[in-house]
Amino acid sequence: MSTLSYKKLDAYSTSGDLPDKMSVFQKCLQEFNASPINAKKCRQLLAMLLRLIYNGQAFPSQESTTLFFSISKLFQHKDESLRQLVYLTTKELAATSQDILMVTASIMKDIQQGDMIYKPNAIRTLSKILDATTVSASERLLKNAIVDKNPIISSSALISSYHLLPIAKDVVKRLTNETLETIQSTKYFPPNQYQLHDYYATNNTNLPSTSFMYQYHALGLIYHLRKHDKMALMKLITSLSENNSSSLKNSLAVIQLIRYINRILADDEGMINVLYPILSSFLKHKSDMVELEACKTLIGYQHLLKDDQFMQIIGTLQKLSSVPRTATRFAAIRLINRIAFKHPEKIMVVSTELEDLIEDSNRSISTLAITTLLKTMGAGSIESSSGVDGGENVDRLIAKMTSLMDEITEDFKIVIIEAIENLALKFPSKYKRLVKFLNDLLRDDGTLELKTSIVGALFDLLKFLPDAEAKELILMNMCEFIEDCEFTELTVRILFTLGEEGPLTSKPSYYIRHIYNRLVLENAIIRSAAVVSLSKFAIQCGGEVSDNIRILLTRCLNDSDDEVRDRAALAVKFLDSKQKKLLVADTQFDLGALERKLTNYLNDEANFNVQFDISEIPIITKEELKSLEYQKKINRLDQPVHETVSDEEIGDNNNKKNKSTESGENSDSATNELLKQQEYANELSTIPEIAEYGILTKSSSTPIYLTEKENEFVVNVVKHWFIDSGKLVLQYNITNTLPRSVLEDITVIVQSDNESYVEEFVIPLDKLGPDQTGTVYVSFSIPSITEEDSDILCAFGNTVAYTNKDIVDDDGTVDSEGWSDEYQIDDLEVEAGDFITPLYNSNFTSVFDQLPNAVTSVVAVSNCRTIENAVTKLKTILNMMPLDGSDFVSSDTKNHQLRLLGKDTWGGKVASQIRLAETGGKVVAKFEVRSETSNLGTYILNGSF
Amino acid sequence: MGQSFSGIFNRLWGVNKEIRILILGLDGAGKTTILYRLQLGTVVTTKPTIGFNVETLKYNNLTLNIWDLGGQTSIRPYWRCYYNNTAGIIFVVDSTDRERMDVACQELHTMLKEEELQESALLVFANKQDQPKAMTAAEVSKVLDLTELKDRSWSIVASSAIKGEGLTEGLDWLMDVIKDEQLQ
Known part of the structure; x- marks a missing residue:
């Protein structure tokens, strides 16, 4: 990076130009080699040199080495500030110069008997200049420095050891005992109250003595030494959290400890029984950071927690959501929001706090509060069957949202729109009010981006809502919208969708009229889209409608635009020859696979001798496409934040790579499944x-x-x-x-x-x-x-x-x-699931009723304590798609019905309706499986649950 | 006025000026021990020096800046980085290490050929005289071909850093030579 661009990026860069690199270099050589040394001048020069280096001006190896040797001559001077600067510069030059080992002896001497002021600098520099052959010489020094009474020296030794891990793990391992001792020790700087005034005069607020940062550093080091030894790690955790008020004073250290607990749990969820008491003790801590971290970790394992344990987390979050510090409030509401993804009913208790937060001056907080509340409403609706006034809640919230919508920026609006869509998808019964809200929003002013997200949301609802009435409502609203829409792209998209969905509704003529209006009033791009849309109506509706549309299309043959005329001519031709398939497609190619095949084909000219074989591309039916989209949608909405604990595996690159690919697999599994299949097929065919x-x-x-x-x-x-x-x-x-x-x-x-x-x-x-x-x-x-x-x-x-x-x-x-x-x-x-792929259909009951080959049976689902666990397990074993939001289990119910639909590898549909009941910590399931392929149902039931 | 007078006075006698002295020699000859024997007056336990040690000490009203450079084969190439401005060289030889006398001789003569060291005085310590079978100063002088040296003030002194023998004699001689040269 050039200096110029670096400076632009650096918001803190001081004004004024950098000194000239070469003249600084010359002056440095001159002054540093002088005798006697002028300490003040050298300090200034070193500072200038550092400024150059910090601004990205690197010295090439040879110059850097020359500088290094002349700087090493400054060791003869005793001035403390000069020595500190010498260390800072040496640390920076260590990366670029040769033969840095030359200062080893001098540094070691300073660490042994030097002044306390520059001892920490010396230790930090030492870790940069040691290599695998010389590191053992520093073992004793580091040991002594780690247990030093001065917390700053101790910290720097711990950090240096941490940095030495990749080159000398064995040596650092021998520091374990000292490190352990340091975690539990109490070090003050300055060592006692009387000395305080020497250092800080009367101004003794914000003293470094209160930080206990060395505990954090020691914990980080000890974790890296012990991370492969689970027993030792557990011992460490229990010993550090026994009386958490006294042993760990630094809140960062406590947070780190909680994260390590999290990692243990990630490996072995069974440890929760041992670790829960520790984590819950951190729910009440004087630092809100610690409380948040404990909440976050526990929420990650919410499926393992009992209700009363869960309430404790919520209690903490409730408290944190009303503190004055904005960052804390935001973090708390984010965590509440995360709970809401899975268990909206559990956070009903905080809904008053959430409603207050809508008016929060920070818009991020208010938006999150709204999206969270939207989720809780969904949960309310489940109980609303028993007479709870879920409907009123929705109205009130929508009223609040409407007033807020005027104040917030579009980015936040888009977030809220997504949340509304999510809610409507998961709980279809709520659609009416939400669709109305979206429509109102659509009518207001807004940029293309906002409108696109609204229309996108409406499209999805259109696709996935089971209710025909809902579809018509949305379609009608869209018709109105395109009457006065300034965005060509959106109009084209809507026209396309009208052509797809309109012919299947009860009164297609309504839509035809609107589409025809476009044909008269709009530009050529929209007109050609309208022609295609109309032709779809004609081919599917038949009868009188078809004849009328044919007349309309014939008129288009006189259009001023080529494209419109072409499309109209084509449509008329197909209509006359009754080529339905050419106008309305039931299937499409797997676009991802098609693209890859084509790229492969085009990359090598040798391929051109053979014709491109399109039959190799898998064909996806509309139904399958819909399942894929639905799955993708639900996945995306369910996991907006895919948090990966950044695991700094020192010297363990291989492991790291594995991890990153794994998380990559998780995030876009649904999208890439087909691509991956294709990849396997390619591999195997070789x-x-x-x-x-x-x-x-x-x-x-x-x-x-x-x-x-x-x-x-x-x-x-x-x-x-x-x-x-x-x-x-x-x-x-x-x-x-x-x-x-x-x-x-x-x-x-x-x-x-x-x-x-x-x-x-x-x-x-x-x-x-x-x-x-x-x-x-x-x-x-x-x-x-x-x-x-x-x-x-x-x-x-x-x-x-x-x-x-x-x-x-x-x-x-x-x-x-x-x-x-x-x-x-x-x-x-x-397993049976190996033969099944998930399939989406908005109307489960009708599919289920039509399938032959019914089998029923009652089995106990093993290894599941709760219904929720059982649902997750069945879903993965059977590899079928849960429909009608039936994978959502309210935590306090004892009965549940799970509806699963899939397609087997022989091409038939398979549907199962499973009634689950929980009694005494056991889950019993009554299966009703229907399939097109005979025998398959039996195998599903034979599968081990 | 008084201050500037004393300044001139001091400069005349070279009091304020630091005198740079290098201690060189093969590894294990006793360079670091000699340095701290001179500075602290006691024997310290030493480890092989990776790099250098530098100490300032007052000796007969003079400020000496003594650099003790490591003698390991890997570090010898860097000696030359510290030759500049050197008034005197102390070359330390382990008098019991007969096998490596020729190596020591070679290193000594290569070093003395350097342009930057042409004006420097040379003091050789035939160290470790407390050990049995140690070569005498005369023997060492002969093996090192010291008599061949032209245009250079040099001296060899039998010493024992452990016992503290010979060190002050050697240093006194060196100071005298340096003072003479600076007065000229």
């Missing part, structure tokens, strides 16, 4: 044996881990189904995490417990070095579902067999002698 199997029907979307993620070998598996040719290919991804071993001839021995699954071949892996990942394929032939008495469910026992060879030296030479070994990994199960 293997000749598997390519013979033909088209890949389905792959399991996320790899299933068969080992712990920190084992010697990490194995995950993906199931690939080739239903047409009756094959199953298991793709075992094996990662070797042993740093000093090479694995050879790796294969997986798979034993199935179902005789119908017959192993055909194994494609083994030749060699796997440290930290490498490779793939073993195992292929099976599978039974057909249509045969009687066959069983498609199966469990596989897996063992990895390999030859282990040690790496004998640092060059990576491998010992020629190896030994063969086997490694048992977890079993893999074939």
Whole structure:
């Protein structure tokens, strides 16, 4: 980055130009080499040098080295401030100059017996100049500095050790005891009250002695030393939180502790029983940051908490939402909002506070309050069947929102619109008022962006609301809107949607009139869209309507614009020849796959000899497209903030990479599922044996881990189904995490417990070095579902067999002698869900009633304490889509009905209606499964719950 | 007025001027021990010096700036970064280390060839005389080819840093030479 742009970005950059780099360089050499040294002049020069470096002016290696040596000569002077500046500069130059080891002895001497003023600087500089060969010499120094009574020295030693971790883990490990001692100690600076005045005169507010920051630093270091040892970590946590008021005084340290607890819980949710008391004790703390962090962590595990425990969190948040500090209020309302995603009924108790917050002067807070309240209303509606006045609540809130809408900026309006859409999707019964609100908003003035988001929301409601009445209401409103719409893009979109949905409504002529108006009044782009829209009405409505539209379209043949004329001519032609399919499409290509195929095709000219084969692109029916969109929508609305705990894995890059890809997978799973499928298909088709199997029907979307993620070998598996040719290919991804071993001839021995699954071949892996990942394929032939008495469910026992060879030296030479070994990994199960993909339909009941092959059964869902857990479990095992908002479980109910719909791999629909009841900590489920494919229902019921 | 007089006076006698002295030699010769024996008057336990130690001390009304540079093979190349402005060199030899005498000799003569050190006086300490089988100063002088040196004031003194013998004699000689040179 050039200096100029750097300066522009830096809001704090001081006015005035930077001194000239070369002249500073020359002056430095001159002064630093002088004898005797003029301390004052040298200080000024060093400050100038630092300013240059901090502004991004780097010195090339050779100049930097020259500077470094001349600066090292300043060690002869005893001036403390000069020495501090020498350290600051050396620290900066350490990155660019050679031979920085030359100052080691001098620094070590300062750390041992230097003045307290520059000791911390010396320690910090030391960590920059040490390398793996010299670090052991500093061990004793660091030990002494960590336990130093002065908190600042202690802090700097801890941080330096932390920075030394990547180059000398063993040495830093030996500092564990000192670090532990420091966490629990109490250090003051200045050491006693009488000295206070020496340092700070009478002005003794905001003293550094009150910070206890070294505890935070010590905790960070000890965590990195112990993070792989769960027992030790637990011991640390319990010992530090025993009497939380006394041992950890620094609130940042407490927050860090809470985060570490969070990480333990993320690995093993079962620890919640041990850790909950600790976390709940932090709910009442003198620092609001700590309280917030504790709330945040607990909310992440809300499904494991009992009701009264939950109320405690809410109580804390309630208190925090009315403190004067804006940031705290905002954080509290955000957390409340997060609870509302899952359990809106639980925060009903704070609704008065929330309503007060709508009037908050901070708009971010008021907007969040509104979106949160919108969610609680949804929960209210569930109880409204028993006579609670949910409706009034909605009216009141909408009134409040309407008044607020005039005051807030558009960004906030868009957020609120999204929240309204979300509510309407999840709780369709509330749509009327919300649609009205959206329509009113649409009529007000606004930019394109705002209007687009409103129209987008209305479109989604149109697609996913089951009620025909709702659809017509929305369509009519849109017709009105385009009568007076200044945005061509929006009008075109609405016209398209009218063409899609309008013909299916009760009175298409209403819409036709509006569309025709466009044809008369608007510009060419809109006119051509209107022509297409009209033709759709004509082909679908038939009869008189069709004839009338044909007349309208014929008139368009005289339009002044080419495009309009062309489209009209085409439409008339198709209408006359009754080519319905050409006007209204039931299916479309998978656009993602199509794009990729086309790019591949165009990238290599050699391809041009062969025609592009469009039949390879999967075709998606409208229904499937809708399910995908719905899933995407719900996912997006449910997880607006995907919080990832940034895990600074020092020297553990590999791990980090894995993590980031994982989180990437989570965030856009629904969108990319098809793309990924395509990727697998491409990969598999490169293997000749598997390519013979033909088209890949389905792959399991996320790899299933068969080992712990920190084992010697990490194995995950993906199931690939080739239903047409009756094959199953298991793709075992094996990662070797042993740093000093090479694995050879790796294969997986798979034993199935179902005789119908017959192993055909194994494609083994030749060699796997440290930290490498490779793939073993195992292929099976599978039974057909249509045969009687066959069983498609199966469990596989897996063992990895390999030859282990040690790496004998640092060059990576491998010992020629190896030994063969086997490694048992977890079993893999074939579940009913493997044969099903989620499917969306807005009218579950009618689909359910039409399906043949009904099976019913009552089973107990194992390992589930609450209905909510059971719903999540069933959803994932069966891999079906919950409909009518039936995956939302109010926490206090004992009965629930779950409606799931899916499409099986043989192309038939499958629907299940499951009644769940909770008694005495057990969940019992009554299944009613209907499917197009016979036998499938039985397998669903046979699946292990 | 009085101040400026004393300033001139001091400058005449070189009191206010710092005299830069380097202590060089192979690793383990006893350079750091000599430095602190001179400064603190006691024997300190030392570790191999990675880099350098620098101390200022008053000696007979003179301000000495003594640089003790590490003697390990890896650090020797950097000696030259500190040659500038050097009034005197103290070269320390481990008198018991007969095997590495030729290395010491080679390093000494390479160093003395440097342009920046042409005016500097050379004092050699034949150190570790307290040890049995130590070579005498004369023997060391011969092995190091000191007699070959032309145009340079040099002297060799048998010393023992542990016992504190020979150090002041050597330093006295060095101060005399430096004072003479500066008065000229």
